[in-house]
Structures are given as C-alpha cells and as structure tokens.
Amino acid sequence: MALQSGTGKMFVAGEAGRIELIVDMPRTAASGIAVVAHPHPLQGGTATHKVPHVLAKALAARGYVTVRPNFRGVGETEGEHDAGDGETTDTVTVVNHLRQEYPDLPLVLAGFSFGAYVMARTVQALGSQGLPCPHVILTGMPWGTIPGHRSYETPDVPSTALVVHGEKDERVTLGAVLDWARPQEMPVVVVPGANHFFTGKLSALERVVGRYLDHLPEPSASA
Numbered sequence: 001m002a003l004q005s006g007t008g009k010m011f012v013a014g015e016a017g018r019i020e021l022i023v024d025m026p027r028t029a030a031s032g033i034a035v036v037a038h039p040h041p042l043q044g045g046t047a048t049h050k051v052p053h054v055l056a057k058a059l060a061a062r063g064y065v066t067v068r069p070n071f072r073g074v075g076e077t078e079g080e081h082d083a084g085d086g087e088t089t090d091t092v093t094v095v096n097h098l099r100q101e102y103p104d105l106p107l108v109l110a111g112f113s114f115g116a117y118v119m120a121r122t123v124q125a126l127g128s129q130g131l132p133c134p135h136v137i138l139t140g141m142p143w144g145t146i147p148g149h150r151s152y153e154t155p156d157v158p159s160t161a162l163v164v165h166g167e168k169d170e171r172v173t174l175g176a177v178l179d180w181a182r183p184q185e186m187p188v189v190v191v192p193g194a195n196h197f198f199t200g201k202l203s204a205l206e207r208v209v210g211r212y213l214d215h216l217p218e219p220s221a222s223a
Helices: 050-061 085-101 114-128 174-184 202-214
Strands: 006-014 017-025 032-037 064-069 107-112 136-139 162-166 189-191
Touching: 006 085, 017 050, 017 085, 032 050, 032 085, 032 114, 050 064, 050 107, 050 136, 050 202, 064 085, 085 107, 085 114, 107 114, 114 136, 136 202, 162 174, 162 202, 189 202
Parallel strands: 032 064, 032 107, 107 136, 136 162, 162 189
Antiparallel strands: 006 017, 017 064
16 A cells, blocks of 8 residues: 555455545554444445544554445445445455455454444455454444344354444444344443434544454454
C-alpha cells in the first residue's frame, strides 16, 4: 500500500468488480491488520458510518493498518447487494489481500450491525480455509428475526471474540443477542442506555473496544 499515515482510499478486485476500501494507516510502524465492516447498505450503511469509524479509529490508534470496505453497490464498489453472501465473499477477498501485503502481522476483524453478521460469516469462511480468526469484534450484531427486516442465522464465533450490544437497542433486542450467545457461553458486554447506533455512547464503545485490543497477544504473535 502506498499510503503513509492518515486516511486514504484504494481498490482491490472482487468477484463482482472492484471493491472500494477506506484505509486508515497508523502513525507508527504497523503492528497488525484489521478489516471493519459497515451496517446494512439498503438502510444507508456505508464505510464512513460513525460506528465503523470509531472501530477503525481505535484500531489505527493501536498500530493496525485498518481497512473499511464499502459493500457491493455502495460508494465506488461495484456489484449489487447480495444479502450477505457476496459481501462475505468480498470480505474474505479483502482479508486475503491484506494478509498478502502484511503476511506476518496479526489480524483483527470487526463489524457493526449487518457488518457484524457478515464478519461472523467471514470468520466461518476463513476457518474453512484453514485460517483461524480468534480476534473478532461484533457490535450491534443481528440474530433471529428483525422486525420489518429479515431473519439472520448468525454463526457462532470463537470464544475469544468481543461482543458489544446496546442495552436499549431498538433494532436487535438485547434478549435476541443473549439467545445467540447462551449456547456458546459467550459473554456479551452491554453498554447501558445505548441504542442500536450507540448514540451518545460512542466514547463508551471506544473504551470497551480499546480495552479488548490492549489485552490481545503481543503484535509479534501469529495471526
């Protein structure tokens, strides 16, 4: 990547055409790589949404080369919305591209809302390729039937993942996420008073994510 520190843009080739990436480069030497997925594109979600931005900010501040892909049909990414299937394929492509660019750096995957669903599926897809992804951040993740929308069968994720949810999430109830987490014995971090978009609670979300990242294995560890 030709970018230095700061935020820029690049493209990679995907199954349905080029994929636009917003790239956040750390100010220091890269200590890791990360991919952050955005909310539902048919509901206005883009890579510049405030929650993915906060996730990327926390990652870049800790030395991660962080990319935020726009899903199909969003921004300059080609293709059409594919209900999570094509989006998962594209995210795997982006992860593999980053790993080729930075083969020795640890990987963190993160997503918000629909992006969390896609990222959980990405973890599953990469695992089937022999690439375990223990470091995952899922925020506002959908599971089950979402009123007025669709039903999500979000797969299980590694026990080392971070799952964060708003107490007053009006789109995905906290109870629904607990139903998903219970069979896995997966802890869920609840942000008191937060709605689906963490309105007024983004600083709390950033602190939770930051603490998780600060306790990951040393950057020299294998991804």
